[in-house]
Amino acid sequence: MKSIQARTPVHAGARLDRLPIGPFHRRVLTLLGLGMFFDSFDNNLSASVLAAMLDGKWSTLEENSLFLSWGYFGLMLGVWFAGWLSDRYGRKIAYQFNLAVFGIMALLAACAPSMEWLIPIRFLMGIGMGAEYLMAYGLLAEFFPLASRARCLGIVAIASGVGVFLTALVAMAVIPTFGWRAMFVIGGVGTLWVWWLRRHLPESPRWLERVGRNAEAEEILQQIEGEAAKLAPLPPYATDAPRATPRKVPVSILFSRKVIGRTLIAILVNVTCLVGAYIMSGWMPTFFLQQGMSVTKSLAFNAAMMTGWVLGPLLSVYVADRFGPRKGVITFGLVCAALGAVYPFLSSPVAIAGCGTLLVAAVSLCLYLGLGGTLELFPTEYRFRGAGLAQTVGRGCLIASPMIIMGIFRTYGIGGVIGAVSGLYLFAALLLAVAGVETSKRSLESLDPDQHGDDDRQRGSTSGQAEIAAQANH
Numbered sequence: 001m002k003s004i005q006a007r008t009p010v011h012a013g014a015r016l017d018r019l020p021i022g023p024f025h026r027r028v029l030t031l032l033g034l035g036m037f038f039d040s041f042d043n044n045l046s047a048s049v050l051a052a053m054l055d056g057k058w059s060t061l062e063e064n065s066l067f068l069s070w071g072y073f074g075l076m077l078g079v080w081f082a083g084w085l086s087d088r089y090g091r092k093i094a095y096q097f098n099l100a101v102f103g104i105m106a107l108l109a110a111c112a113p114s115m116e117w118l119i120p121i122r123f124l125m126g127i128g129m130g131a132e133y134l135m136a137y138g139l140l141a142e143f144f145p146l147a148s149r150a151r152c153l154g155i156v157a158i159a160s161g162v163g164v165f166l167t168a169l170v171a172m173a174v175i176p177t178f179g180w181r182a183m184f185v186i187g188g189v190g191t192l193w194v195w196w197l198r199r200h201l202p203e204s205p206r207w208l209e210r211v212g213r214n215a216e217a218e219e220i221l222q223q224i225e226g227e228a229a230k231l232a233p234l235p236p237y238a239t240d241a242p243r244a245t246p247r248k249v250p251v252s253i254l255f256s257r258k259v260i261g262r263t264l265i266a267i268l269v270n271v272t273c274l275v276g277a278y279i280m281s282g283w284m285p286t287f288f289l290q291q292g293m294s295v296t297k298s299l300a301f302n303a304a305m306m307t308g309w310v311l312g313p314l315l316s317v318y319v320a321d322r323f324g325p326r327k328g329v330i331t332f333g334l335v336c337a338a339l340g341a342v343y344p345f346l347s348s349p350v351a352i353a354g355c356g357t358l359l360v361a362a363v364s365l366c367l368y369l370g371l372g373g374t375l376e377l378f379p380t381e382y383r384f385r386g387a388g389l390a391q392t393v394g395r396g397c398l399i400a401s402p403m404i405i406m407g408i409f410r411t412y413g414i415g416g417v418i419g420a421v422s423g424l425y426l427f428a429a430l431l432l433a434v435a436g437v438e439t440s441k442r443s444l445e446s447l448d449p450d451q452h453g454d455d456d457r458q459r460g461s462t463s464g465q466a467e468i469a470a471q472a473n474h
Contacts, residue, residue, distance in 0.1 A: 010217045012205040013445040014237040015225065017146045022228045028143055029152055031201060032136040033159035034194045035099065039132035040163025041170075042106060042125070042187040046071065048171035052180040053115075063115040069399060070119050074126020076395040082131030083388020084251075086138065087381060092203045094384070095135040099195040102128025106188030110181040134391060137372040138384055142204040146443050149376075150324050154317030157368035161313035164364075165306060206444065210380045211248075249382050254389060258449040262377045262437060263386060269329065270394030272428040273370035276336065276363050276421050278398050279405060305353065308360025316365045324440020325373025326432055328365065333429030335362040340422030344415030366425070376439040379448040 019025075046068060053059040059067070078098065086094040105125035112118035136156055144152050174182045202224075208217035228234060254263045319328045339359040346352045371391065378386035408416045439447055 009239075010205065010209045010214045010221065011237060011239060012209045012217050012221060013443050014239070015221055016143065016205065017443050018235050018237045019145050019225070019228050020232065021145070021148050022231055024224050024227050025144060025148075025152075028139070028201065029155060031194065031198050032140060033156050034197070035095075035132055035191075036136050036156055036160040037163040038187060038190045038194060039102075039129055039136075040160045041167050042102060042129055042191065044164050044167040045171065045183045045187060048168065048175060049180045049183050052175050056180075059115045063119070066119050067115070067122055070123040071126045072395060072399045074123040075130035076392050076399065078127035078130025079134050079395060080388050080392040081127065082134050083384040083386075083392075086135070086207075086384035086388075090203050091135070091139060091142070091207055091384075092201065094131065095139065095201070096195060096198060098128045098131035098135060099191055099198065100128070101125070102132075103188050103191035103195055106184045106191060110184035110188065130391075130395065133371050134375070134384060134388055138375045138387065139201075139204065140372070141375050141383075141444060142206045142380065146441060150440060151317055151321035153325065153369065153372040154313065154320040157313040157316045157364075157372070158310075159313075160368065161309045161364055164309040168306065204380075206380045251382070251385055251389075253382055254378075254386055259378075259386075261435065262449065263389065265431065265436060266374045266377055266386060266390035267393045268428055268431060269370045269374060270390040271397050272333070272424050273329075273363075273367040274391075274394040275397055275401055276425060277367045278401065279417065279421055305356035305360050308357045308362075309364050311357065312361035312364030313368060315361065316368055319365060320369055320372075324438070325369045325376065326436045326438055326440065328369040329373065330429045330432050330436070332362045332365045332369075333425040333432070336366060337422040337426040337429065340418045340425070343418050344413075373439060376444065376447060377437055379450070380444065383444075 050059065050064045050067065054061065054064060078101075082094050082098055085097065102125050105121055105128060109118055109121045109125060112121055137153065140152055140156060141149060170186065171183060174186070202220045203216065205217040205220050205224075208214070208220070225234060253259055316328070319332070323331065336359065339355055339362060343352075343355050343359060346355055371387075374390050375383055375387045405417055408420055412419070437447070
């Protein structure tokens with residue numbers, strides 16, 4: 001039976017894209033959102049934890065720097081490893097592996113006897129954390145119907161943004177009473193809880209079909225369709241839609257003539273969004289202090305601006321659904337550039353805090369739409385390696401960015417730093433406008449460069465328009 005079924009077209013993409021949003025999708029969205037929340041929590045606890053360790057004479061500035069550097073190095077390696085693991089052995093083993101690694105390492109970090117132990121543990125923790133953005137956005141792209149894909153991308157971003165914002169609030173309540181180790185315990189226990197909840201999340205039928213495991217893909221699709229059919233009759237799917245053909249491709253395909261343009265665009269977007277977000281979330285208090293503000297006032301300004309990490313994801317639900325990832329990054333990349341150009345010249349505290357909040361919101365919106373949209377640029381069989389490479393380069397730039405940022409700041413001040421970031425966003429927005437691939441409201445299969453090439457980058461293809469019409473039930 002399996003040998004016969006393996007030769008029968010499954011049409012996984014077309015069947016998933018025509019489904020209405022139902023309980024299955026809501027379960028997946030909840031699990032992905034929880035993973036993103038705890039990933040953001042663990043990623044952003046460094047500032048409060050390192051400050052507490054330094055204050056308690058448990059660490060030094062040099063050791064804190066090593067903690068951050070090795071953590072970033074782990075993130076860089078982790079995202080590439082997750083991309084390779086996902087494309088080679090499947091999405092399920094990759095997303096469970098990354099959660100298990102950073103959950104266990106977080107608990108070990110809480111027990112570290114010294115910084116000599118904590119630094120390598122943080123490196124291993126980073127390997128697990130580095131995969132979550134990639135896995136969450138990739139699974140969302142492969143499970144969710146095309147008519148709802150962008151909106152759900154925004155919803156998952158809300159969970160991540162709330163994680164960034166709540167980390168500081170939890171640290172304020174927990175560290176004075178229970179110490180910095182409790183932050184790692186909270187993150188580790190929460191992550192392993194999500195790992196347990198995700199154990200029944202199925203493998204991606206799209207990936208199974210691409211590697212020729214059609215019998216397994218068919219079984220999972222029937223389960224998903226059976227659950228959806230209990231709510232309403234299922235609409236037909238297009239059997240003439242672009243169909244997955246099993247094939248194995250080397251990583252070198254990312255640099256082939258047909259794909260290298262997408263690879264370079266993905267790298268630029270990831271570098272811009274990750275470095276921009278890092279500067280706006282990690283460096284602003286330092287900049288304020290260097291300009292003569294008191295610590296209290298600097299932290300107050302920063303706290304006000306960090307509300308943008310919640311505002312941005314809330315806006316992203318509307319923006320992603322209405323414009324799609326590409327147009328959203330173009331629009332708000334230009335907003336980042338404009339606000340960044342104005343920001344250094346403000347003098348009123350209200351204006352500084354207000355403009356800063358809007359700037360952080362635009363930066364966070366670009367981050368989530370940019371990283372999420374990157375995965376749609378690549379076909380299923382190398383989707384995670386393509387997006388993983390882009391994130392690897394972006395996170396690699398984070399390792400080198402502190403020296404560059406401080407050099408610019410010492411020479412040109414905060415205006416020079418924000419101006420440089422604005423220029424980066426402007427360049428990325430203009431390049432996407434001219435050479436970006438439009439992915440909004442198009443099936444992942446129709447975006448395969450081997451199916452259509454890049455001649456339709458500024459428009460939806462004819463098949464894409466037909467797919468939109470077929471989603472009228474949404």
